[in-house]
Amino acid sequence: MLTVEKLHKSFGAQVVLKEVNLVIGSQERVGVVGHNGAGKSTLVKILAGMEDADKGIVNIHGASVGYLNQESQCRLGVTVGEEMRDALPGVADVEAQLAAAAANIDMNALSKATDDMQRLETHTLNARIGRVLSGLGFEQGATERLTDTYSGGWQMRIAMAKLLLQEPAYLFLDEPTNHLDTTAKYWLMYDYIPSYPGTVVVVSHEIEFLNVVSERIVEVDAGEIKEFKGNYDDYQQQKQEAHDRQLKEYDAQQKELADWREFIARFKGNKSKAGMVESRERQIAKLAMVARPRDKQKTIYMQLPAPPPSSPDPVTIKNVVKRYGDHTILDGVSLEIVKGDKIALVGPNGAGKSTLLKLVAGVEPITEGTIEVRPKTVMAYFAQHQAEALIANRTVIEETLYGLDHAVEELARGLLARLLFRNDEVFKKVGVLSGGERSRVALAKFLLRPANFYLLDEPTNHLDPAARGVLIEALSRFEGTILMASHDVELIENAATGVFEVEAGKLIMVKDPVIARIQED
Structure with a gap:
């Protein structure tokens, strides 16, 4: 279980996270949402140990963590296969030990190396590499190609494939679909993530992706986080319902306050009503005020410039x-x-x-x-x-x-x-x-x-x-x-x-x- 207590982060005068608390359980699928600049990526970086908070506690209880950001790249100068096998560094060591034991006919070392290979499931490694690379759209024989021969977008996929092979207990993905075509995106969201053995936390702006992979939504807004059960559509519905309830409570309270203040103003100097006036004033002083719900995020208005005259066949x-x-x-x-x-x-x-x-x-x-x-x-x-x-x-x-x-x-x-x-x-x-x-x-x-x-x-x-x-x-x-x-x-x-x-x-x-x-x- 991952626990967050009173996490605070600011950049200069801008407070991005304000004393936030959060618990993420084992094998959860969590979508992190919010408008651009709200602090989604900052939150995930802190949870993954990639960035320090100003104060607060993040406890992941010794579990393994994997993090993929929007600029993740792979090593250059190696083949894709070498980069994939580097995802599990223990495999290369065990394979070397096995070869040495076989050459020296050392039965004890051979037995230990064989046990280690079974523990690391090296017999399935090539199949696992093939599954991940195929799912992300790589061609047959990609393991023999140098990583340098791929474009930046494909190098990001190589980095993603390497991370997925590691299968950390907590997998943090920041906008993972930005460099994926539809086929690779669908494999990730319909095939890989649903069967992933650990916890997956995803930052994404893709509603379809969040609807498929998320069981819970964490919204980052104005330095605070709010949690919603279900996928993105559920989050939108719950958020609207909560907004409507709060607005109804606010309007009712404002009407009641207006009535009380009108009563006070009318009978302030009336001795026979003095007790009632004082009672109303005490009620107002003790009243727990309902805040007016904030309006929805400001909508961007964009009007494109009128185009200059064009040829019929530009x-x-x-x-x-x-x-x-x-x-x-x-x-x-x-x-x-x-x-x-x-x-x-x-x-x-x-x-x-x-x-x-x-x-x-x-x-x-x-x-x-x-x-x-x-x-x-x-x-x-x-x-x-x-x-x-x-x-x-x-x-x-x-x-x-x-x-x-x-x-x-x-x-x-x-x-x-x-x-x-x-x-x-x-x-x-x-x-x-x-x-x-x-x-x-x-x-x-x-x-x-x-x-x-x-x-x-x-x-x-x-x-x-x-x-x-x-x-x-x-x-x-x-x-x-x-x-x-x-x-x-x-x-x-x-x-x-x-x-x-x-x-x-x-x-x-x-x-x-x-x-x-x-x-x-």
Whole structure:
């Protein structure tokens, strides 16, 4: 059992956790939620022993702990198989002892090494490695590939696979689905986590994921934590019911107070009513006041700039080939994009979705073929890791305005306010922001540049449900043209007018956006 007592954490003047208490039992499945910057990741880091609290006690009673954050990476210069076997360091030692005992014909040492191998279940190790790597989408023979040959997203999967193989008693996952395609995500939430032998604590903004894996929800808000039984939908219902009850109690008490105060004001100088007046005053003084429930988290309002005039056919892709060395990732791709199209690219990680966006954006060169961009096409490119390019020692407003004419400062402040950076919050340093808050700054920079052709690579990653919902709505109302890569089914269903699957270097049209989910399963 994990116990937390009077945990306190602040960053400068900002209190993130305020004397919080929490108990997490054995084999529980706990989802941690809250808006960007509320302190979810900070809480989980402290529980996992990755960050110190200012004060308070976390007692995990000697149990093993595993932690995966949003930037976890694997070792480089080794094969995937070597990295997987490194997850269980005792295995290599026992295998070496067994080989030495066999070579020396040392029966006692051989017996001990054999017992140790049975204890470590080394006979099932390759099968376990295969199950985890396959579930996370790795190809056959991946154990022989060097980790360096994989992209950053796939290296995060290698780190995740290594952690899952260790099977710690307490498994802490911070936004584990950000770099997973739908197939790998579904394996994690429907296959792996339900059968996991230990406790799983997950920070996530994905409602579907939380609904499947969570048995309890812990909400981090305004330095406090609240607990709710059930999954995310249950949490939302209970939270609304509690809000409605408190509001009803508050309104009833306010009415009663108004009646008493009116009585006191009317009869204050009336000697015959003096006793009743004093009684009412004592009642008011002793009354336990019901606080007005806080309104729901401020909703982000996002209005996209009107796009400049566009050509009828802003971008035409003809027989495009892209190779990295001997590896062909796109093979003869053609696509005519018409003004007003909102095209979603789906498919597993590594299929070539992000690569195609980079080619259209001109970030990477084409190996063969042509991409014709009409003169009136004004592009804006939002890369998958856009927030990582922000400069930590700049303030939010400085970073947002960087490279722009300061004449747009008023517009920038208005946009940042819509993204919940209000008043002095625009003077926060980027380096102290949470991952979700940095994503909002990156969005502000992106949206300040009027364009008629958006290139978006996983635009909803790192956004909390409120921010994500508003961005989806804004993109659905955008009057320009969009080419985007996404695993976000809700985004695809609500904002895409067409869907193409990237498979084996080709583009395959998906007739119905709703089928995009099925195409990846």
